Each structure stands twice: as C-alpha cells, then as structure tokens.
Amino acid sequence: MTTINEEFEEIIGLWKKLGVEKCVAEFSCGGDSMNDISFTLRDDNNEIIEGEGKDLLINYFDHNIYDKVDFYVNSDGHYMGESGVVEIHLEEDDERSVFFYEKSSTAEWYESYSNNISVSVSEKVFRFILDKVSSLDGETSNNFQINYKVDCILTDEDELLVKELIDMVSEKGDEWEPETDGEYSDNSFNFELQDWNSLSEKEENTLYFNISKGFYEYRESDD
DSSP: OOOHHHHHHHHHHHHHHHTOSEEEEEEEEETTEEOOOEEEEEOTTOOBOOSTTHHHHHHHHHHHHHHHOOOOOOOOSSEEEEEEEEEEEEEEOSSOEEEEEEEEEEEEEEEEEEEEEEEEOOHHHHHHHHHHEEEEEEESTTOEEEEESSOOOOOHHHHHHHHHHHHHHHHHHHHOOOSOOSEESSSOOEEEEOOGGGOSSOOTTEEEEEEEEEEEEEEEOOO
16 A cells, blocks of 8 residues: 555656656636646646656646645635636755645636716606606616506607617617726626606706626736
C-alpha cells in the first residue's frame, strides 16, 4: 500500500522527469455548480508537455485542487460565477517541497440600473391614463400589462392611444444608457408607470415611468 508521502514523492519525481515548470488549470463555475477543469502541463518555454506520466500528474492535481483553492459556485441572481486559471508551481528549499496554487479569475455579476423618465402626452392620453388606469408595466414595447381602475370598454381609439404611449416609453427607454462598462443582458428593459398623484414634482400632461436595465459586469476576483 502506497503512503501519502510515497505518492507525493512519486508526483515530484514525475514533475521533474517531465520538466514541468507549471501546471495550468482553466476553470469556470457558477449556477451552483462547478464545471470541468482542464489541466495543461507546461515547460519553462511555456510549451505543452506530453509524455508518459502526464495523466498521473493531472489526476493528482485534479484530486487536490479543491482542497487548496476556493471556488465560488453559488449564484444568487446578483453574483453569477467566476472563471479563470489556477497556476500550480513546485517550490523547494532545503527542508521541504510543496506545490503552490495561485488562482486568478474574473467574477461575473448581474447589475440592474434604474432611471426615471418623463413622457409628454396629449391631454386626451393624460386624462385616459389618470382616470382609468391603475397600473401599467411591462418589458419592451410588445409585452406590457394594464390594470384598470374602473370597468370600461376600450375603443379602437383608446387602444391606439395606449400603443402610442408605449411606443414613446420604449423609444425613451432605448435611448437611456446607464454608466457602466458591462454587457447589456438581453437588449430589453422593464418599465413601470409611476403614480402621478404621489409624485412630489410633476407637470400637467406628463407621465412618469421607472426604467430598469440589466447588465453583466466582470471584475477581478479578490483571491
């Protein structure tokens, strides 16, 4: 039966025999799971090493890397995951030999940005919304929901007024760009009509909406 020390000495022997300078492990994780890690052995010229014993070395690091490195797999809708590399180096002195694991990664975050916009409308649209609509919200111009304060039958003209309003909101929402270097999540946004009567600052014949957009942002991990 091979002891832990004997196995470790065998691994060090293989490392030196193959002329390994470093082992590079590429990884990604998130969504509450760890994806597969790919390992590559490289020499001092950064060339990939092949040869007998390579698989044994890689299998050793594949089993030990999780004890040496913290990977953050849990996602919460805000933090999405991380990806990067772990470089493994052999460090030796007169007293001992040890493998040193150094992780460098980029974390992915989902950030939502909001902004309030005002939309100038005709007196007819303004009165229709204030008198008959209790809430209006949606996502993009063809996916919205209206709740009414009173029972009413919409005429073709009423439906046209609503469609024109949604188009104006969508146009202004498209134009708004938050200050971020992130990647726009899906080129859509959410909007919600604000209660005109509860606003502290407002103008007649003006409706106010809250716009929100989601972006994926990437930051260097802390460790």
